[in-house]
Amino acid sequence: MPPPCSLHRSKPDRRLHRSSRGEHRRLSRRAHHAAELASGHSMRIAACTLALMLSAAAVPAVARDGRDFCADRPGKGTPPCVLDQGRLQMELGLFDVSRQTQGDTRTQTWDAGDLLVRYGLDGLTEVQLGLPVWNRQQVTDRATGARDTAQGVGDLTLGLRRSLANPDGSGLSVALAGFVAAPTGARGIRADGFEGGVLLPVSVPLNPDWSLSLTPRVEWVSDADGDGRHAAYSMVAGLGRDIGQWNLGAEIWISRDDDPDQATTQSTLDLTAVWSPPSLPDAQLDFGVNLGLNDDSPDVAFGIGLARRF
Numbered sequence: 001m002p003p004p005c006s007l008h009r010s011k012p013d014r015r016l017h018r019s020s021r022g023e024h025r026r027l028s029r030r031a032h033h034a035a036e037l038a039s040g041h042s043m044r045i046a047a048c049t050l051a052l053m054l055s056a057a058a059v060p061a062v063a064r065d066g067r068d069f070c071a072d073r074p075g076k077g078t079p080p081c082v083l084d085q086g087r088l089q090m091e092l093g094l095f096d097v098s099r100q101t102q103g104d105t106r107t108q109t110w111d112a113g114d115l116l117v118r119y120g121l122d123g124l125t126e127v128q129l130g131l132p133v134w135n136r137q138q139v140t141d142r143a144t145g146a147r148d149t150a151q152g153v154g155d156l157t158l159g160l161r162r163s164l165a166n167p168d169g170s171g172l173s174v175a176l177a178g179f180v181a182a183p184t185g186a187r188g189i190r191a192d193g194f195e196g197g198v199l200l201p202v203s204v205p206l207n208p209d210w211s212l213s214l215t216p217r218v219e220w221v222s223d224a225d226g227d228g229r230h231a232a233y234s235m236v237a238g239l240g241r242d243i244g245q246w247n248l249g250a251e252i253w254i255s256r257d258d259d260p261d262q263a264t265t266q267s268t269l270d271l272t273a274v275w276s277p278p279s280l281p282d283a284q285l286d287f288g289v290n291l292g293l294n295d296d297s298p299d300v301a302f303g304i305g306l307a308r309r310f
Helices: 015-019 029-058
Strands: 088-102 105-120 125-141 147-152 156-165 173-182 195-199 202-205 210-222 229-243 246-257 264-275 283-292 300-309
Antiparallel strands (some): 088 300, 105 125, 125 147, 156 173, 173 202, 195 210, 202 210, 210 229, 229 246, 246 264, 264 283
């Protein structure tokens, strides 16, 4: 069975946390105006991407020898599986929404078309390209009702995953992965500079039905004030179980962000469901709900997406 899946695939979104700090990351109305100009292009790209994937999913699968289907989404955890050489896989977050309330500030985000493209290089290595096609973030002052909004395309991410053991995800499976994110997104959405990280995904079957996954991760991210870089650390531990055509998962995510202005710790409980019908062995439809476990974490998040291998 594939490793357990858990919402927001491999790189947790830090925009909720940063915007809640008030004066250090208040979204400007000029950024909103610039993002509005770009949002139309982003939505058209998202619509075209969705149409392409839905059309591809409707094409009957052709039997091919190879590994079992294994997707990165849905979840903060990352599976150690690697695509067969020459195989292409597209994964798309159709819609994700989250909300966080801290004191007098409420932050809400909406994402559509969170795209990940994976390609198998040599059976042990795959390259990945990620792009959040459309993001919208709204920060509301609950005392005054004032709102700041930014929206547009997100940052472009390039990643590489190398299997260290069992690239098909069977048995004790281990991989080493890294990524670099470029600040290519819309103003108010993009990071303040290049960011990157390294992670070590691990999965192990506990019995024919249950599996355990771990994803330790270290990142180098922008300071909240945009003047430097600092380290952030996270760990995801998850359990997954196959039930008929479904895989149900639960994860605990803990993240430590050592920002010089204010170090914070976030934690969530993430629940997922993945539907993989036998008639579509190279596709899945997935759902996820995240519940915040402390005040620094988003209160609740929900997402739905799909994946298709070619």
